[in-house]
Amino acid sequence: MDLIRIADVLDAELVHGPKGWERIHIGSVFASDLMSDVLMSDRDAMLLITSLSTEQSIRSAGIVGAEAVVVANSKTVTDGMVDLAREQGLALFRTKFPKYESCVRLGRIMEG
Amino acid sequence: MDNAQKEPLQSSLRVQELIYGLKISEVMTKKVFAVTRNCTMRDVQTIMKNNSITGVPVVDSRRVVGIVSMNDIMNALEKGAMDDVVTLWMVGEVQTLAEDMPLSFAISAFNKFSFRRFPVVNKKNELVGIITFRNINMALIRELSRQLREMESLHGGPxxxxxxxxxxxxxxxxxxxxxxxxxxxxxxxxxxxxxxxxxxxxxxxxxxxxxxxxxxxxxxxxxxxxxxxxxxxxxxxxxxxxxxxxxxxxxxxxxxxxxxxxxxxxxxxxxxxxxxxxxxxxxxxxxxxxxxxxxxxxxxxxxxxxxxxx
CATH class of the missing domain: 3.30.565.10 (Histidine kinase-like ATPase, C-terminal domain)
Structure with missing residues (x-):
């Protein structure tokens, strides 16, 4: 599924997007606030949904080669996080939906 | 200068980097002079004199039970007790190092304790060597020269x-x-x-x-x-x-x-x-x-x- 579709479903605000981010393919979704778990995830074309709005979230996503990060619950995104997203070539979004609801919304369109 | 003397190896992290690959067993002196419990202080003094060393471990069936240093010899000498058995004068509860530890552990040990030497033991806790500053210095010089040579040979390369x-x-x-x-x-x-x-x-x-x-x-x-x-x-x-x-x-x-x-x-x-x-x-x-x-x-x-x- 294309990243733009995900952004649309989550009514997400784009904080940083590399060129052509709309067409980035997302093959799997991982939701966690525990970076130790993120680091154990072993997936390609991954989207991370997290309510842990820290630089380490962006770093961990970059380390496992995720394509994009969605910060749930309208948490504040710091400049440092944006810089890191740019550095790692990650797309970064913010959504008002909590983590669970974000997952449910994405789950629905993935099933359908 | 004062600081450098107090913490002789504290600033040596760069050196530690060079030698993280070395094990204590590769650096230690393998030929150890040790005595058993029933030897006298005079025996130890003779060993020290003949071999130019300043510390002799005391062993009991190859396990280290103490160590006699030059200091202990002087104390015994002062009291005219050179015919005492070593157990009366040795320092017990010796800090040992394991032979398969990385050399940097030994450097940490020298930083932490004031001892001048550490007996080295194998997995069975048997004495297999002894390590001093001198061993570490020699290993550093050896390693640095090797790396220097490598750098030199790389320099002319593609x-x-x-x-x-x-x-x-x-x-x-x-x-x-x-x-x-x-x-x-x-x-x-x-x-x-x-x-x-x-x-x-x-x-x-x-x-x-x-x-x-x-x-x-x-x-x-x-x-x-x-x-x-x-x-x-x-x-x-x-x-x-x-x-x-x-x-x-x-x-x-x-x-x-x-x-x-x-x-x-x-x-x-x-x-x-x-x-x-x-x-x-x-x-x-x-x-x-x-x-x-x-x-x-x-x-x-x-x-x-x-x-x-x-």
């Missing part, structure tokens, strides 16, 4: 190609410096990605190195992370200055963690770090001693045999 996989790099990490924890991994990840290494392997390397970086930042008193990369494999070594892990087996248990609240607030401390490093590595080794430090070595092969995908 210019570095941007697609070459050969890389040796060392990063320093400090306690609680979460801001910089991750920089090394990001750089190495980029290096491998640019050279067309498959994403799965890049991920394995990045995860192993990031977990080790986080460990250094969250749990150690500071240390270094080094990378040694060639076309066959990526070797990652993490090396810190303590506090050391009391129970390595426990630390390798998934879910076990000593992390504090602050570390947890950063999204870590779930007790998955070391097991995760092991999970992504083709070779994994860990060594630790309380008060001295921890060393982890992880190797990820680039030329994989057909391995099970998962």
């Amino acid at each position: 210019p570095e190609r941007s697609d070459s996989l050969d890389l040796v790099k060392v990063y320093q990490l400090h306690r609680y410096d979460f801001e910089n924890g991750g920089k090394a991994s990001s750089e190495i990840k980029k290096f491998l990605k640019e050279r067309g290494i498959p994403p799965k392997i890049v991920r394995q390397v990045a995860v192993a190195s990031y977990e080790l970086e986080i460990n250094l930042v969250a749990h150690s008193n500071g240390g270094m992370l080094s990378f040694d990369i060639n076309a066959d494999r990526i070797k990652i070594s993490s090396h810190d200055r303590g506090p050391g892990i009391a129970d390595v087996e426990l630390a390798m248990t998934e879910g076990f963690s000593t992390a504090n609240e602050w570390i947890r607030s950063q999204g870590f401390g779930a007790g998955m770090g070391l097991p995760n490093v092991k999970r992504v590595s083709d070779e994994f080794a860990i060594q630790s001693a309380v008060g001295m430090g921890t060393m982890v070595r992880a190797v990820i092969n680039l030329k994989k045999e057909k391995k099970d995908e998962h």
Whole structure:
């Protein structure tokens, strides 16, 4: 599924997007606030949904080669996080939906 | 000068980097002069004089039970007790080092204790050698000369190609410096990605190195992370200055963690770090001693045999 579709479903605000981010393919979704778990995830074309709005979230996503990060619950995104997203070539979004609801919304369109 | 004398090896982290690969057994003196419990102080004095040494371990069926130093000899001499058995004058409860420890542990031990020498024991706790400053100095000089020669021979070689996989790099990490924890991994990840290494392997390397970086930042008193990369494999070594892990087996248990609240607030401390490093590595080794430090070595092969995908 294309990243733009995900952004649309989550009514997400784009904080940083590399060129052509709309067409980035997302093959799997991982939701966690525990970076130790993120680091154990072993997936390609991954989207991370997290309510842990820290630089380490962006770093961990970059380390496992995720394509994009969605910060749930309208948490504040710091400049440092944006810089890191740019550095790692990650797309970064913010959504008002909590983590669970974000997952449910994405789950629905993935099933359908 | 004062500081340098008080902490002779404190500023030597760069030197430690050079020798993290050496084991105590490769550096120690293997020919040890030791005495048994029933020997006299005079026997020890003769051994010291004839062999120009200043410390003699006391053993009981190869186990170290004490050590007699020049100081003890002088004390006995003063009291006219040179015919006493050594057990009356030796220092008991000797701090020993294990032969398979990395040399940096010995350096930590010299920093921590005021002893001038440490008996070295094998896995069965039997005396196999002795290590002094002199051994360490010699090893450093040897290692530095070797590296210098290597650098010289590299100098005249072909210019570095941007697609070459050969890389040796060392990063320093400090306690609680979460801001910089991750920089090394990001750089190495980029290096491998640019050279067309498959994403799965890049991920394995990045995860192993990031977990080790986080460990250094969250749990150690500071240390270094080094990378040694060639076309066959990526070797990652993490090396810190303590506090050391009391129970390595426990630390390798998934879910076990000593992390504090602050570390947890950063999204870590779930007790998955070391097991995760092991999970992504083709070779994994860990060594630790309380008060001295921890060393982890992880190797990820680039030329994989057909391995099970998962």
